[in-house]
Amino acid sequence: MTAAHSSDEARRAEWAEVLEEMEGEVLDAERSIRGNRAEEIAAWGRRMEDWTPPTMLGPLPLDLRERAARLLQHQLAVAEELVERITQSQRQRDVAARMAYRPRPVAAFVDRAL
Template identity: 90%
Template sequence: MTALQRVSLPGSEDERREEWTLVLEEMEGEVIDAERSIRGNRAEEIAAWGRRMEDWVPPSALGPLPMDLRERAARLLQHQLAVAEELVERITQSQRQRDLAARMAYRPRPVAAFVDRAL
C-alpha cells in the first residue's frame, strides 16, 4: 500500500479516531483545570465550576466512539465524576463557611461591663 492509498478519506475511521482523540484531550484538560482550582483553594474558580450548568453534547459529526478509545473515555468519565463529587463537596463546604461568617459578622457582640464594688 502506498502512502497515497493510506490517506484517510473524510469520515473514515482514522479521521473519526483523530477527532475523538482531540475531543477527549480537551475534556481531560477541563478536568485537570477543575482539579487545579480545587487544589489551589481558589474559591471563586471553584464556585465558577459549580455554576456550569450545560451538559456536554458530543458534536454530531463525530460518529460513534472508536472501540480503541472506549477504555480511555471510561477512565475519563470516572475522573470527571470524582472531580465533580469533590467540587460539590467544596462548594457545599464553602457555602457553610460563608453562612457561618455572615451570622458571626452581624450578630451583636456582648459588651464587657466591669463594676467596681469597692466604692
Template identity: 90%
Template sequence: MTAAHSADEQRRAEWTTVLEEMEVEVLDAERSIRGNRAEEIAAWGRRMADWTPPSALGPVPVDLRERAAHLLQHQLAVAEELVERITQSQRQRDVAARMAYRPRPVAAFIDRAL
C-alpha cells in the same frame, strides 16, 4: 486506503481531539481544587451546560473506549470533589456571616451611690 477506512481514521482523530480537550478541562478543575482557589472552584460550580458530544462524531471508536471510560471516572471523581468543596465553602461563608453580623453585647455601667 478505502473510503471507509479513511472515514474511520477521521472519526478516530476527531474523538482523540475531543478526549484531549476534555482531559485538559478536568485537569484544570482538579488544579483549582488542589490549589485551594475558592473563586475558581466556585466558577466551576456555576457552569450550567453539560457537555454533549458533537452529533457528527458518531460512536467512540473501539480503541478509544477504555480511555473515554477512564476519563469519565476521573470527571465524576473531580465533580464529586467540586461539589464537596463548594458545599464546604458555603458552610464556612454562612458561619462567617453569622459571626460578623451577630449583635455584640454592650457593657453597661451604673453608678449608684449607696
C-alpha cells in the same frame, strides 16, 4: 488505503481530540481545587452545561472506549469534589456572616462597694 479505513482514522482522530479537550478541562478544574482558589472553584460550580457528544463524529471508536470510561470516572470524582468544596465554602460564609452580625455583649462593671 480504502475510503472506509481513512474515514475510520479521521473519526478516531476527531474523537481523540474531543477526549483530549475534555481531559484538559478536568485537569483545569482539578488544579483549581488543589490550588484552593475559591473563585475558580465557584466558577466551575456555576457551569451548568451538560456535555453532549458532537453528532457529526459518529460512534466512539472501540479503541477509545477505555480512555473515555477512565475520563468519565475522573470527571465524576472531580465533580464530586467540586460540590464538596462549594458546599464547604458556603457553610464557612454562612458562619462568618452569622458571626459578623451577631450583637456582641457589652462589658458591664458592677461596683459592689455601694
